[in-house]
Amino acid sequence: MWIRLLLLAGLALTGYSAFVRRRRMPVHIMLIMMFLAAAAGMVVFPDVTNWAAARLGVGRGVDLVTYLVEVSLLFIVLHYYSKFVLLQQQLTTLTRELTFLRQDLDQLRGPKAGE
Amino acid sequence: MQTSGSSSESVLTGASVWIVVPAKDEESTIGHVVAELAQGEWVVLVVDDGSVDRTGMVAKMAGAIVLRHAVNLGQGASLQTGFDYARRRDASVLVTFDADGQHAPTDIPTLLQALDSGCDVVLGSRFLGEIVGASWLRRIFLRVAVKVSNRLSGMTLSDAHCGIRAIRASALDQLTLTQDRMAHASELLKKLGRTDLVVVEVPVAVRYTQYSSSRGQGLTQALRVLFDLMFNRSL
Numbered sequence: 001m002w003i004r005l006l007l008l009a010g011l012a013l014t015g016y017s018a019f020v021r022r023r024r025m026p027v028h029i030m031l032i033m034m035f036l037a038a039a040a041g042m043v044v045f046p047d048v049t050n051w052a053a054a055r056l057g058v059g060r061g062v063d064l065v066t067y068l069v070e071v072s073l074l075f076i077v078l079h080y081y082s083k084f085v086l087l088q089q090q091l092t093t094l095t096r097e098l099t100f101l102r103q104d105l106d107q108l109r110g111p112k113a114g115e
Numbered sequence: 116m117q118t119s120g121s122s123s124e125s126v127l128t129g130a131s132v133w134i135v136v137p138a139k140d141e142e143s144t145i146g147h148v149v150a151e152l153a154q155g156e157w158v159v160l161v162v163d164d165g166s167v168d169r170t171g172m173v174a175k176m177a178g179a180i181v182l183r184h185a186v187n188l189g190q191g192a193s194l195q196t197g198f199d200y201a202r203r204r205d206a207s208v209l210v211t212f213d214a215d216g217q218h219a220p221t222d223i224p225t226l227l228q229a230l231d232s233g234c235d236v237v238l239g240s241r242f243l244g245e246i247v248g249a250s251w252l253r254r255i256f257l258r259v260a261v262k263v264s265n266r267l268s269g270m271t272l273s274d275a276h277c278g279i280r281a282i283r284a285s286a287l288d289q290l291t292l293t294q295d296r297m298a299h300a301s302e303l304l305k306k307l308g309r310t311d312l313v314v315v316e317v318p319v320a321v322r323y324t325q326y327s328s329s330r331g332q333g334l335t336q337a338l339r340v341l342f343d344l345m346f347n348r349s350l
Contacts, residue, residue, distance in 0.1 A: 092192050096184075099196055100199075103182055
């Protein structure tokens with residue numbers, strides 16, 4: 001019983017945190033809420049996973065949850081990798097602009113003593 | 116190789132030729148490389164890619180213009196920075212040249228002559244020229260890289276990733292490098308394969324020393340290049 005309460009509290013906290021940080025309620029926040037609601041449903045009614053697993057032909061409910069977690073993790077990794085690539089491109093652009101600005105500034109200042 | 120009309124401007128008489136040298140922690144070789152290059156009729160531009168040693172200072176003292184990346188971005192990003200800067204200074208021809216001393220400055224006139232004969236891009240080829248000091252393992256690795264590169268680019272070249280090339284500035288609009296690290300060489304060939312730019316290979320000499328070999332691409336880096344090519348621009 002306590003473990004269920006703990007899990008539900010964790011899910012509620014995650015949902016609250018996602019909601020507080022929302023920006024104009026984008027689609028992915030809605031998806032997170034639906035995901036958390038589904039997870040809460042599984043905590044309250046654990047037999048639902050067994051029922052769904054039997055319908056889908058993947059054996060036990062725990063197997064179904066494991067598969068869902070694996071797919072979710074892959075999605076998260078891919079999502080954050082694409083963010084990382086975008087950030088890398090932005091860093092390159094910024095660094096390049098900084099390089100040109102510094103060079104232009106150095107030329108305006110003229111050669112330093114001893115150069 | 117493709118054929119098309121190209122610029123008739125002579126690159127040997129009066130054109131502004133810039134040698135772009137990307138360098139990261141090359142303090143021990145960059146001075147000698149720049150000093151040799153500075154004897155020619157061209158501008159030497161070193162892009163110091165966030166070195167933690169005195170690469171930039173040594174290059175400047177040897178006679179190069181030095182741009183410095185505040186953080187390390189990679190060889191591809193350094194070359195693109197050099198291309199952008201040189202074009203802002205009205206460069207008409209850009210030559211890429213490695214900082215580890217493996218290339219011979221005496222090959223540059225050969226590249227420029229080929230460019231002058233009506234090409235847009237001239238690629239140095241170790242396999243048409245001379246390879247000194249390479250182990251048999253490196254030679255096999257390079258041969259495999261050529262086959263993979265030709266498959267990816269759709270071109271038929273004798274060498275894949277030789278660092279010495281000459282490119283008309285006007286051709287660079289179609290050849291913007293977006294791969295920041297070592298995958299830029301494959302990216303360049305891939306883009307060349309999709310344009311109608313005139314591309315030729317000329318023989319060049321490459322001399323591997325213990326130092327340059329230690330700085331070269333190993334199997335791990337080759338795998339990273341493949342990974343970058345497959346994933347970095349498709350996400």
